[in-house]
Amino acid sequence: MQKNNLKKVIVRVCIGTGGLAAGGKEVIDAFKKEISDRCIDIDLDFTCHYQKVGCRGFCARDVLVDVVDGDKSLTYQCIKPEMAARIVDEHLIGGKPVKEWLIDDTYYAFHAKQKKILLKDCGTIDPEDINAYIDVGGYSGIKKVLSEMNPEDVISEIKASGLRGRGGAGFPTGLKWEICRKTPGDTKYIICNADEGDPGAFMDRSIIEGNPHSVIEGMMIAGYAVGSDHGYVYIRAEYPFAVERLRLAISQAHERGYLGKNIFGSNFGFDIKVKLGAGAFVCGEETALIASIEGQRGMPRAKPPFPVHHGLWGKPTVINNVETLSNIPYIIRNGAQWYASIGTEKSKGTKVFALTGKVKNTGLIEVPMGITLREIIYDIGGGIIGDREFKAVQTGGPSGGCIPAEMLDIPVDYESLAQVGSIVGSGGMVVLDETDCMVNIARFFLEFTQAESCGKCVPCRIGTKRLLEILDRITKGLGREGDIELLQKLSSDIKAASLCGLGQTAPNPVLSTIRYFREEYEAHIRDKKCPAKVCRDLLTYYIIEEFCKGCGACLRACPSGAITGEKKKLHKINPDICIKCGACFEVCKFKAVGRE
Amino acid sequence: MFKVTIDGKTIEVQEGTTVLDAAKMLDIPIPTLCHHPKLTPFGGCRLCIVEIKGIPRPVTSCTTPVSDGMEVTTSNPYIEDLRKTVLELILSDHPNDCMVCEKAGDCTLQELAYFYGIRENRFEGERRIYTKRDGNPFIERDLEKCIMCGRCVKVCDEVEGVGAIDFGYRGFSSKICTPFGKDLNCEFCGQCVAVCPTGALTGKMWKQKGRQKDIKEIETTCPYCGCGCSLTLHVRRNEVIKITSREDTLNEGWLCVKGRFSYSFINSPDRLTKPLIRIAPKDQSNPPLPPFVKGGRGGINNSLLVTRYSSLFREASWDEAVDYIAKRLKTLKDKYGPDAIAGLSSARCTNEENYLFQKFMRAGIGTNNIDHCARY
Ligand SMILES: Cc1cc2nc3c(=O)[nH]c(=O)nc-3n(C[C@H](O)[C@H](O)[C@H](O)COP(=O)(O)O)c2cc1C
Ligand code: SF4
Ligand code: SF4
Ligand code: SF4
Numbered sequence: 011m012q013k014n015n016l017k018k019v020i021v022r023v024c025i026g027t028g029g030l031a032a033g034g035k036e037v038i039d040a041f042k043k044e045i046s047d048r049c050i051d052i053d054l055d056f057t058c059h060y061q062k063v064g065c066r067g068f069c070a071r072d073v074l075v076d077v078v079d080g081d082k083s084l085t086y087q088c089i090k091p092e093m094a095a096r097i098v099d100e101h102l103i104g105g106k107p108v109k110e111w112l113i114d115d116t117y118y119a120f121h122a123k124q125k126k127i128l129l130k131d132c133g134t135i136d137p138e139d140i141n142a143y144i145d146v147g148g149y150s151g152i153k154k155v156l157s158e159m160n161p162e163d164v165i166s167e168i169k170a171s172g173l174r175g176r177g178g179a180g181f182p183t184g185l186k187w188e189i190c191r192k193t194p195g196d197t198k199y200i201i202c203n204a205d206e207g208d209p210g211a212f213m214d215r216s217i218i219e220g221n222p223h224s225v226i227e228g229m230m231i232a233g234y235a236v237g238s239d240h241g242y243v244y245i246r247a248e249y250p251f252a253v254e255r256l257r258l259a260i261s262q263a264h265e266r267g268y269l270g271k272n273i274f275g276s277n278f279g280f281d282i283k284v285k286l287g288a289g290a291f292v293c294g295e296e297t298a299l300i301a302s303i304e305g306q307r308g309m310p311r312a313k314p315p316f317p318v319h320h321g322l323w324g325k326p327t328v329i330n331n332v333e334t335l336s337n338i339p340y341i342i343r344n345g346a347q348w349y350a351s352i353g354t355e356k357s358k359g360t361k362v363f364a365l366t367g368k369v370k371n372t373g374l375i376e377v378p379m380g381i382t383l384r385e386i387i388y389d390i391g392g393g394i395i396g397d398r399e400f401k402a403v404q405t406g407g408p409s410g411g412c413i414p415a416e417m418l419d420i421p422v423d424y425e426s427l428a429q430v431g432s433i434v435g436s437g438g439m440v441v442l443d444e445t446d447c448m449v450n451i452a453r454f455f456l457e458f459t460q461a462e463s464c465g466k467c468v469p470c471r472i473g474t475k476r477l478l479e480i481l482d483r484i485t486k487g488l489g490r491e492g493d494i495e496l497l498q499k500l501s502s503d504i505k506a507a508s509l510c511g512l513g514q515t516a517p518n519p520v521l522s523t524i525r526y527f528r529e530e531y532e533a534h535i536r537d538k539k540c541p542a543k544v545c546r547d548l549l550t551y552y553i554i555e556e557f558c559k560g561c562g563a564c565l566r567a568c569p570s571g572a573i574t575g576e577k578k579k580l581h582k583i584n585p586d587i588c589i590k591c592g593a594c595f596e597v598c599k600f601k602a603v604g605r606e
Numbered sequence: 607m608f609k610v611t612i613d614g615k616t617i618e619v620q621e622g623t624t625v626l627d628a629a630k631m632l633d634i635p636i637p638t639l640c641h642h643p644k645l646t647p648f649g650g651c652r653l654c655i656v657e658i659k660g661i662p663r664p665v666t667s668c669t670t671p672v673s674d675g676m677e678v679t680t681s682n683p684y685i686e687d688l689r690k691t692v693l694e695l696i697l698s699d700h701p702n703d704c705m706v707c708e709k710a711g712d713c714t715l716q717e718l719a720y721f722y723g724i725r726e727n728r729f730e731g732e733r734r735i736y737t738k739r740d741g742n743p744f745i746e747r748d749l750e751k752c753i754m755c756g757r758c759v760k761v762c763d764e765v766e767g768v769g770a771i772d773f774g775y776r777g778f779s780s781k782i783c784t785p786f787g788k789d790l791n792c793e794f795c796g797q798c799v800a801v802c803p804t805g806a807l808t809g810k811m812w813k814q815k816g817r818q819k820d821i822k823e824i825e826t827t828c829p830y831c832g833c834g835c836s837l838t839l840h841v842r843r844n845e846v847i848k849i850t851s852r853e854d855t856l857n858e859g860w861l862c863v864k865g866r867f868s869y870s871f872i873n874s875p876d877r878l879t880k881p882l883i884r885i886a887p888k889d890q891s892n893p894p895l896p897p898f899v900k901g902g903r904g905g906i907n908n909s910l911l912v913t914r915y916s917s918l919f920r921e922a923s924w925d926e927a928v929d930y931i932a933k934r935l936k937t938l939k940d941k942y943g944p945d946a947i948a949g950l951s952s953a954r955c956t957n958e959e960n961y962l963f964q965k966f967m968r969a970g971i972g973t974n975n976i977d978h979c980a981r982y
Contacts, residue, residue, distance in 0.1 A: 290776065307773050312649040312669035465754060465773060465780025466650045472695040472729075475778040479731045496728060503691040506664060507652045 019102055021045075022076035024133065026216055027251060028069035028373070033090065037073045040094035048098060067129055067216075067374040068120055071113070077101055087113045116392055120371045123389045125352060125360050125378040128336050132220030137255055140262040143223040149268055151339035152230045156276040161191060164235040168338070170346035172358030177203055177294070177331030178409065178435050178511070180357075180424040186328055190236045190318040193326040198238035200229050201322065201329045203299060204245035204252070207291035208407030209458055211438045213362040214332035216374055218245070218252040221336065222259035226269070226282060228335030231342060233280045236328050240281055244299050247286040257284060291408075291462035295510050296329045298464065309464045310510035331436070333362055353379035357423035361434065367404075367441035368395050377422070384418040387441055399444045402526065406435025408455045408462075409515035411522025412448065431522040433515070447544035448527040449534055452519045453481040459516040470513030473504040477520060485545040489535035494524060539606065546590050549605050551583050557602035564594035564603060608674040613681070625667035625678055626654055636680050637689060637718055639696075639803055640755035641668045644858065645764055648756050652692050653718070656680045664688065690722050698729040699778075701750050708746075709805030711818045715753060734778070741789040744810055744867050745799055749781055752806035758782060758798035765860060766797050796866040800850065800859060809867060815847035816840075825852075828865040831954050833857070835865050846872050881927035882919035939971060948975035 021041055025034035068074065071087035077097070084107050086097065093111065101107045135142035143149070155164055169184030190198060202225060206214040218225060229241045245253055260282050263269040271279040285303050287293045293308040300322050302308040321327020337359060341349045350358050357379040366372050369391035377386060383403055387393070394400050402412040405422075411432035413420070420426045427434050442451065460474040477500055480493055501517030508514045524531060533539045540548040553564070560578040572588040575581030583594070583603075595603045607618045612629050619628045624647065629636050639651035647669045655664040659677040664685060667678070679685070697719060704710045733750070740747040756773070759782060763769045770792035774783030784790050799807045824839040836855035840848040846869050853859040871877055922930070938946060949967040951960050960978060967976040 292776075309773070312647070312666055314670075461777045463777045463780075465776055465778075466648075466756070467652050468650070468692050468695050468753075469652055471754065471778060471780065472699050473691075476695065476698065476729045476731050500691070500729065503688055507655060507688050507692060509649055509652070509666075 020076070020078040021102075022078065022134070024072060024074040026069075026132075026219055027212065029072045029074065030251070032069075032072035034073045036091040037075065037089055037094060040091035041075075041098070044094045044098040045102070048103065067124075067133065067376070068117065068371065069373040070371055071117065071373075074113075077107070085113045085117070086111045087117060116371060119392060120373070120375075120390055123381065123385050124376050126376050127340050127352075127360050128217055128221070128224070128333065128362060129374065129376045131224065132217060135221065137220050137222055138258055140223060140259065140266060140268075143221065147343055148223050148339070149227055151342035152227050152234070152268075153274055155231050155234055155342060156274050156278055161235045161237065164231060164342070165191060167346045168235070168341065171341045171349040172346075172353070172356075173334065173337055173341060173349065174357065174424065175331055176333035176337075176361065176436065177329075178406075178433070180434065183330060183334055186318060186330070187232060187235050189316075190326050190328045193319050195326045197240070197323075197325045198236055199322045199325055199327040200232045200236065200238050200241040201296075201299065201303070201327060202229055202241065202243040202332060202335055203294060203296070203329055204243055204249075204332045205287050205291075205294035205299060206246065206249075206332070206436065207289070207294045207462070208409075208436050208438050210366055210440060211364050211407060211436050213364055213374065213437045215249050215252050217332050217336050217362070218249070218256050222252075222256045223263065224336045224339055225256075225332055226259055226263055228330075228338035229282060230269070230273070230280045231338050232328055232330065232335065234278055236326075238328070239279050240283075242283050242285050242303060242322070244285045244287055244293070244303060246289050248289050253284065253286065260284070290464075291458070292464045292510070292512055295512060298510070299329065300327065307464075309466050310512075312509060333437075354421060354423045356425055357434075361422070361437060363437045363439045365391055365439050365441070367439075368398070368443040368446070369393065369441045370395055379423045380421045382419050382421055383413065386422065386439070387418070391441065394441065394443050400441070401444050401446060402442045402448070404432075404440040404442060404451065404519070405438065406433035406518075407438040408459045409433060409511065409518055410435045410438070411518045412442070412451065412526060413522075414526040431518065431525055433518075445542055445544070447485070447540050447542040448523040448530050449481060449485055449540075450542075450544050452523045453478065453485055455519040456481060456516070459512060463512060463516075464510075467507075467509045467513060469504040469507040470509070470516065473500060473508075474513070474516050476500060477504070477517060481520070484531065484534045485540070486547045487534070487538045487545075489531075489538075491535065493535055494528065494531050498524060543605060546592075549590050549592075550585055551588055551590065551592070551594060551603060551605045552585075553581050553583055554602050554604045555580055557600045559600050559602070561599070563597045563599065567593040567597040569593060608672050608676070610672045610674075610676045610678065612678040619672055621671075623672050625656060625658070625665075625670045625672055625676070628672050629656075629667065629678070629680055634680055636667055637721075638668060639714055639718070639753060640757060642757050642761070642801055644853070645757060645760040645801070648760070651696075651753070651755055653689050655685060655688060657682065657685060686722075690724070693718055693722050693724055694727050694729055696753050697724060698727050698731055699733050700753070701733070707751070707805040708808040708812055708814075709751075713805060714803035732778075734781070736781075740784075742791065742794070744794045744863070745790060745796065746808045746810045746813070747782075747790065748806050748808070750806075751804050752782055753804055754780060754782070755803060757801040757803065758807060761797045761801045762792075766793060766795055768793055768795075771798070794863040794867065795861065796863065797860055799866075800861075809848060811867065811870070812848045816842040821847070828861070829954065830862075830864040830868070832956050832960070834956060835861055837861070837865060839869075881922045881924060883922045883927060883930060884918060885920050886918045935971065944972035945975060947971050947973055948977070949973075951976070951978040953978065953980045 023034055023038045073089045075086045075089045077084050097108055131146055135146055165184055165188050173183045174180040175183055204214050204218060233239060233241060243256060269281055273279060287302060290308050292298050293302045295310045296317050298308040298310045300317060303322060317327045317329055319326060353359050360376050360378050362374060362376045365375050369387055371392040375390055400415055402414050404410060404412050405427060413430055413432055417430055424434050456474060456478040460478050463470045463474055465471045480497055483489060484493060497520055501521050504517050505514050530541055533541050538548055543549060558580050560575060560581060562577055565573040565575060565581060569591060570587055570589045572584045573581055573594060595605055608621055609616060609618050610628050612632055612634055615632050617628060617632050626636055637653045639653055640648045649666045649669040654667045656667045657664055657679040704716055710716060736749045759772055762771055771782050771784055773780060775781055799809060820842050821840045824841055826837050826839055828835040828837050835857040836851055838850045838852055839846045849866055849869055851857060851859045851861050951963045964976045967973055
């Protein structure tokens, strides 16, 4: 009973958004209660802390709980509040870990090929405590910059690191800072783009929720390098939790004197304002974002002039993505050489991806640039759910494209993905298998971009609507000969004639699915068949004679009365009445209902 | 000065000139819909795209400033093809009812469709349908015809300083909105109507009054105030059916609600065209005034007027009326002194007229009792 004497035991509970959704808060409360109950009862002689940390990435196994006992750390997965008591009893008090709840090999495989720079601290420190960040070296970057480096040194350090923007376009960050620094002007601004509007993306949110101080420090260093004393974080209001943490972090930094005037006794001062966005995808586009901060409707404008010359309130402005800025302190602390040693020749460092779709292990991953798609999907992701066949991976969200199985071995970097018709983008990665219809996938993304178009320019506002209509009719079996060519023509015209990145990339999902899965489009249009059996209007349901036992389950399930048949005799589906809901397919125990 | 070559022709222009303006100086036509020379560039319609050597993608000439040595191509099969796609897309979401459209014959969209020979449309599809009619008294807002060029929004903000309308919603459903979607309630200066390139904004009182070809345009000066804005009266069969103003005038084509829309008095039967002299003595006269009857022209039922006033006044010639006034003023002045008389002038008069009037009061009548709705 006394063997834990004087040792410090720490229980860490993941409360990123994924962790919270899985019940992280309840798990904390359970641990708190169990620990305090026991402490009173048994009067143990060890200190036990529970600690909140940000997202650990492996959302499929939430809630994750670490028990750190001295230098030994064990991790539990899929923890529910009611499991807390047993862990406290057997592990914390008894010293015997609850084996069957510990993480398994998959968990290790999930982490083996990752390279964690940003997410490392994200999952281990308490994001609501500035000291936790300072303990792992936080704010030493800005200290170093202010005491040892002049702004030009900082810029050349960032340039040497090879860091490129993580917001989508991959523009070299050091170069952006340099141009802004050289633009004359007394007032300059640093904007952190935390709008993160891509469906399914949550990299930026996790970083702000898990390690907000790294973003603040990154912005300060950017401010020093560029000659700006004022920063804005433009963050969507749908991220209330991230906003709260960010505000807390900013106020803590203020209390410490890390933000404000004469930081660390230098002449440099910096302050940060938080601006909430109303959740328009297009407000992630830099000129629209600036308009939005200025209080206007978030509509992009033509570039040039670029924000580095003419940005917020007409002043030179650097806009960087959350992940880009979060990399900065680590580069300054560990040196450009170190950062440049990770990745490929033209794409340096690591990239955070939101791995979702039909892979076994979904979650947030951080990988070195240049890793292959196969490694991500099979080693980290653990392969396809149900060991079905991999079909394609969609990268870059609505601006990206689908990459087919033949190309699984290409490295993940800016150039390689662009070459095959997709993009790295902000880091969405959706894995598709044989049960996904590519026409339908294209339609899904077009539905999104169409609804999010700002409406300013014709090709995007009306053109994407027409693309969507054509895709819609193809999935409904009303496709016509020539539709594929029309889609391609309209897509390339929209790309060429649109004003901003949204319209210029919106047709990418259409073009890349046609490029690699043309036969699927043809099957929809010519044969009126959906090979993946997704498009409802193209399916026909029928009963397979040799399997039907005449049990009548389908007949009872059919909401439209399309099925007839006597007990113990072969049943039949009348295709004219069938509404293709699939109820019979679901209920038949003998797999006697077929569809094609 | 920057040297720029457009379609092989070279010109020197000031720094900051846009490619579109430089092309205009060279008399090279570039189609536009959202551009307006008096408003900040928008770059939304995408028709003015051109190719610039060294820039990989086509750019809009209205937003791109020239740089030294720039080489521009304004037209080639690729660009014209893109323009055609854009026009087809616009027309695929347009009522295309030019037969009955107020703007036909004077519509930029119609003209472009004509020049690009657009008959079939590859992109036919859903069209925006708005059934609600704006209940304001002056401006017909037929938003199904709106091409979202943003000119109205900008003129209202940048020229009029009112900001009564703005973009709302997103994607295909984006449209020009009034606050809370209520009926337009603004200055009604009609600047937005003047700049709208399509039939989306027209004057309510123009409806079915006549096509441009039947119209005689007469230049005149607005009688309403001392600003003296230039007006172009659109006259058909001796009736003013619309008023506009040209951009090359002192007022640069901008007008106010009175100048643009308040012309129904011209042909109103209520309008006094001859002087009237009172015939009935004042004290015993005035029968109680009948209440204004709504619905007649100018808001007053005409038949009532005739019967009421014909017993009180008689028509006179200008000479007789002026003589009469002079005589009466003199009598009053002799009897009560000049300070018994006061003069009130109007901002509608020109400076010259107002000067003359105060001179008349001071030197002619001999009083300083002279004022003006905007003060002397
Ligand atoms: C339609 C559209 C949406 C965008 N959304 C985002 C976003 O959500 N977050 C982001 O960081 N960048 C977004 N961008 C990219 C930004 O315009 C900008 O390039 C980026 O913030 C620059 O930062 P970086 O150099 O650090 O990547 C978007 C661009 C477009 C065209
Ligand atoms: S491309 Fe789309 S989002 Fe971008 S400015 Fe044009 S309409 Fe707006
Ligand atoms: S009438 Fe004048 S004030 Fe009213 S919306 Fe048009 S431009 Fe604006
Ligand atoms: S109403 Fe007319 S001026 Fe206004 S956006 Fe529409 S087409 Fe342009």
